[in-house]
Amino acid sequence: MYSKKILLFLILSFLNLACADKLYYKANKLFEKGNYDEAEKLYKTYILKHPNGRKVINAQIGLGWIYYKKKEYEKAVKVFSDILSLQKKDERLYLEYIIGFCYFKMKKYKIAQNYFSYIIDSGKRNVLWRKALFMRALSNYKDCNYKLAKEDFKTFIKVSKDKEKNKEALSYLKNCLYQDKDWGELIKIYEDEYEKTKDLKEKEKILAKIAEIYKEIEDYEGLSKVYEKFVREIPYNSETQKALWWLGNYYDLKKDKEKAKKFFEMILEKEEKNYIFAGAMYWLAKFYEKENKEKSLKLYKRLSLEFSDTKWGKLANLKLNNIK
Numbered sequence: 585m586y587s588k589k590i591l592l593f594l595i596l597s598f599l600n601l602a603c604a605d606k607l608y609y610k611a612n613k614l615f616e617k618g619n620y621d622e623a624e625k626l627y628k629t630y631i632l633k634h635p636n637g638r639k640v641i642n643a644q645i646g647l648g649w650i651y652y653k654k655k656e657y658e659k660a661v662k663v664f665s666d667i668l669s670l671q672k673k674d675e676r677l678y679l680e681y682i683i684g685f686c687y688f689k690m691k692k693y694k695i696a697q698n699y700f701s702y703i704i705d706s707g708k709r710n711v712l713w714r715k716a717l718f719m720r721a722l723s724n725y726k727d728c729n730y731k732l733a734k735e736d737f738k739t740f741i742k743v744s745k746d747k748e749k750n751k752e753a754l755s756y757l758k759n760c761l762y763q764d765k766d767w768g769e770l771i772k773i774y775e776d777e778y779e780k781t782k783d784l785k786e787k788e789k790i791l792a793k794i795a796e797i798y799k800e801i802e803d804y805e806g807l808s809k810v811y812e813k814f815v816r817e818i819p820y821n822s823e824t825q826k827a828l829w830w831l832g833n834y835y836d837l838k839k840d841k842e843k844a845k846k847f848f849e850m851i852l853e854k855e856e857k858n859y860i861f862a863g864a865m866y867w868l869a870k871f872y873e874k875e876n877k878e879k880s881l882k883l884y885k886r887l888s889l890e891f892s893d894t895k896w897g898k899l900a901n902l903k904l905n906n907i908k
Contacts, residue, residue, distance in 0.1 A: 608639040611646060620650045641667055648682075657686040677703050681716055688719060693727040696720075714744055718753060725756055734760035767801055788818050808834050815850070825851055829860045832867065845871050862887060862896040869900065881907065 611626035627647040631640055644667050651660035664679050664686075671679060684699030700720035703713060721736030737757040741750050754773070761770040771794055778790045791814045798807035811827040818824060828847045835843035844867070851864035869883035884907075887900035 605639065607633075608637075608643055611643065615646055615650065620654055624650045641670060652682065652686065655689070657690050661686045677706060677708075677712060681712055681719075684716070684719060684723075688723055688726075691726070693723040696723045697727075709743065714740065714746075717743075718749065721753070722756065725760060728763075730760040730764040734764065734766075767797055771797055784818060788814070788823065791818065792823070804834060815847075820854055822856075825854070825856060825858075825860050829864065832864060836867065841871060857890070859894060859896075862891040862894050865891075866896040866899060869903070 607626055607630050611623045611630060614623035614626065624647065627643045627650070630637065630643045631647070634640060637643075644663055648660050648663035651657070651663060661683050664683050668676060668679055668683075680699050680702050684696045687696035687699065697720050700716040700723065703716035704720060706713070717736055717740050721733050721740060724730075724733035724736065734757055737753045737760065740753050741757070744750050744753070758770060758773060761773070774790050774794050778787055781787060781790070791810055795807055795810045798804070798810060808831060811831050814827045815824055815831070828851045832844045832847040832851070835847065848864040848868050851861055852868065865883050865887055869880045869887070872880035872883065884900040884903050887897050888904060891897035892901070
């Protein structure tokens with residue numbers, strides 16, 4: 585009698601279990617197809633009807649992922665947090681990362697940092713550890729804590745082998761250094777990039793960025809060295825002409841007439857006739873007034889003829905009238 589009841593109980597338990605599993609797997613299939621609303625209903629039904637079922641934790645994880653996919657981050661955090669303590673170490677670390685990421689998406693950066701730090705402090709330097717390191721750096725960056733962010737980004741770049749992610753981290757690191765006004769380290773990064781690249785267009789862009797930093801901090805001696813490097817190593821173009829013009833004026837202000845003359849003459853050598861070309865010609869004419877009057881007069885006359893409508897042409901006319 586008792587054996588029949590036990591057998592019946594086992595059969596019913598097995599059927600109930602099979603029915604529950606079927607419900608869970610159906611929810612999984614809907615999830616995989618991206619039918620999140622229907623999958624959510626089935627996961628909830630499974631959890632409600634089978635609170636002690638063997639797939640209940642998996643169903644809760646599935647439900648959490650649905651909220652994550654639907655960008656309902658607060659709900660996702662609640663579901664994942666409820667089952668956090670029930671997970672083994674590796675699974676728990678992964679859920680810590682997801683919860684941290686949810687808080688990041690909600691712009692609760694300080695809370696997110698705590699979850700990422702938990703993973704980093706675990707000491708297991710694997711893919712998840714590197715992801716957490718990057719996200720903690722990014723959380724600090726978004727929270728305007730540039731000093732902490734830059735240290736994490738630097739560490740990430742050292743340990744990561746992902747070229748694209750390293751490139752992204754380096755971009756954030758540069759912004760951190762800029763915001764933190766760490767000019768020396770920022771310039772060093774750009775100088776290292778300059779030496780590594782063989783692309784002349786890229787070299788030109790890097791030198792332009794270094795020049796902008798020196799302008800920002802009003803370090804004109806440093807800026808002069810950048811422009812001189814630009815003139816030496818980058819093929820001549822309109823930007824080279826601007827650099828030569830700046831160098832000519834810079835050394836003129838420093839009373840180094842020979843250097844100023846050298847850079848203005850380099851502008852004239854290229855015969856790229858524009859406002860800067862005319863300006864260089866005028867300053868050379870002035871320099872030659874004492875040492876080579878004939879050359880000075882020739883330059884003033886050329887300015888008067890070719891650039892009569894410009895400031896430099898008008899100044900040249902005044903000089904010529906005074907000579908007469």
